[in-house]
Amino acid sequence: MELAPEGRSPKVIEEVYWQDQTFFVAIEDVLAAVGRGGEWDSVKHVYRFESPRGSVVIAPGSQF
Numbered sequence: 636m637e638l639a640p641e642g643r644s645p646k647v648i649e650e651v652y653w654q655d656q657t658f659f660v661a662i663e664d665v666l667a668a669v670g671r672g673g674e675w676d677s678v679k680h681v682y683r684f685e686s687p688r689g690s691v692v693i694a695p696g697s698q699f
Contacts, residue, residue, distance in 0.1 A: 636651050636660060639668065640669050640670065645668075646667075648660055648664045648665065662682055662693070666684060671684060671686075672684065673685075673691075681694045682694070
């Protein structure tokens, strides 16, 4: 899969998973492709990162 912020060259995400007729990619790979990062909280089982609109918290299985 190729992904890029508008106006920039795309970065290739090679690890794309297919399960139950749905494609999945690792959030770390997506954030890195657009020049961002975040952190996994293994105690709360959530991933946090900052966006232009504020803090984002997602959990495995969430649909965003």
